[in-house]
Amino acid sequence: MNLGVILVLLAAAAIIAWVVVHPAMRSRRRTHQRSIPLDEADRMYLRRRVPLYHRMPEQQRKRLDGLVRVFIGEKEFVGCRGLRVTRHMRLTVAAQACLLVLGRDEHVYDELRSILIYPGQFVVPEQWHDEHGVVTEEEQVLSGQAWDLGRIILSWEDIEARAGGAEAYNVVIHEFAHYLDHEAGGTDGTPALRSKAEHARWAGIFQHEFDVLRAAVDRGAATLLDPYAAEDEAEFFAVCSEVFFEAAELLRDCHPALYGQLSSYYRLDPASWKEQLLAASPNTSGAY
Ligand SMILES: [Zn+2]
Known part of the structure; x- marks a missing residue:
């Protein structure tokens, strides 16, 4: 050898x-x-x-x-x-x-x-690349x-x-949610899920909620989620994660399917944790 x-x-x-x-x-x-x-x-x-x-x-x-x-x-x-x-x-x-x-x-x-x-x-x-390849x-x-x-x-x-702060703003949760998204190999707002069935459920609920938010933002309606979430699916997941932890009860009450999906993913139920997570504020008075 x-x-x-x-x-x-x-x-x-x-x-x-x-x-x-x-x-x-x-x-x-x-x-x-x-x-x-x-x-x-x-x-x-x-x-x-x-x-x-x-x-x-x-x-x-x-x-x-x-x-x-x-x-x-x-x-x-x-x-x-x-x-x-x-x-x-x-x-x-x-x-x-x-x-x-x-x-x-x-x-x-x-x-x-x-x-x-x-x-x-x-x-x-x-760096931005347009459709003509111009950087x-x-x-x-x-x-x-x-x-x-x-x-x-x-x-x-x-x-x-x-x-x-009364608003559901949390840059740490936001960026670490992006990290979980990246860790799953993409930037489309879909973190690693346990099964194909969960993936299908996630895709259905998130796409529907994202489309509803976009429509609400387009017509200038008040929304529970920060309008920034309507930028794209990755921002939607990151902002939803902020609200899931910072305003869990409101998210559960206004968007039960979205809350349920995030609860299943994070394997946590913060809305059930004892105290009121977020007092109602002007920014959260009108859910879409
Ligand atoms: Zn972001």
């Missing part, structure tokens, strides 16, 4: 060992991290800072604590434009991001490596962006804007 063949075999063995051993090691590490409770000071902070954390049943909160520990332990937080990332910032992002995977086994955004946080909105270059370059001002499976970018000012 020549040296080249031996090297190839060794490389193959190393890859197989990595594929088999890495998930097992990660699973063991996560089990350990999840077994250590959050400090009381961290829990107090989250109770104050993340309303849903305060409202959820204790059993869910303990599970969320474990996910937060894993998230903070595994992901790198990078402060941009001079921002110093504090523990409170990490907790705030981690707790809201982990809400989306609270009902799912072992999923803690496995491919995600870094969360980049800017003090405020940030500018990214965008136009523009700059976009953003509050958040699920850049790729390895990175999510957030504006701290926009995360802060959520605190105490």
Whole structure:
């Protein structure tokens, strides 16, 4: 056997060992991290800072604590434009991001490596291709962006804007919903679903609700969902996810089929969590 063949075999063995051993090691590490409770000071902070954390049943909160520990332990937080990332910032992002995977086994955004946080909105270059192949370059001002499976970018000012607000605005939930969409291999607002039957049900309900929203926005009617959701199916899923967590009772009452589908996907029923999730506000008075 020549040296080249031996090297190839060794490389193959190393890859197989990595594929088999890495998930097992990660699973063991996560089990350990999840077994250590959050400090009381961290829990107090989250109770104050993340309303849903305060409202959820204790059993869910303990599970969320474990996910937060894993998230903070595994992901790198990078402060941009001079921002110093504090523990409170990490907790705030981690707790809201982990809400989306609270009902799912072992999923803690496995491919995600870094969360980049800017003090405020940030500018990214965008390229547009028209039907003639002409490329136009523009700059976009953003509050958040699920850049790729390895990175999510957030504006701290926009995360802060959520605190105490009556509107169902949550940039962390929004961007992490986009992440789940991307993780499923697309950008069409369809995250990974468990079966073909669920896929068919999802497609039927989401397409219908999206079409109804678009029609309502076109005629200038008031809507529960932010009109931005009518941009495309990906934004629709991201905005619906914000409302699912931040205004669960309203979504359940105004759009029961949509709420039911999201509840089935996230395997959570936040509308049943004790307190009123969102007081009625002028923006939410007229559901379409
Ligand atoms: Zn979006």
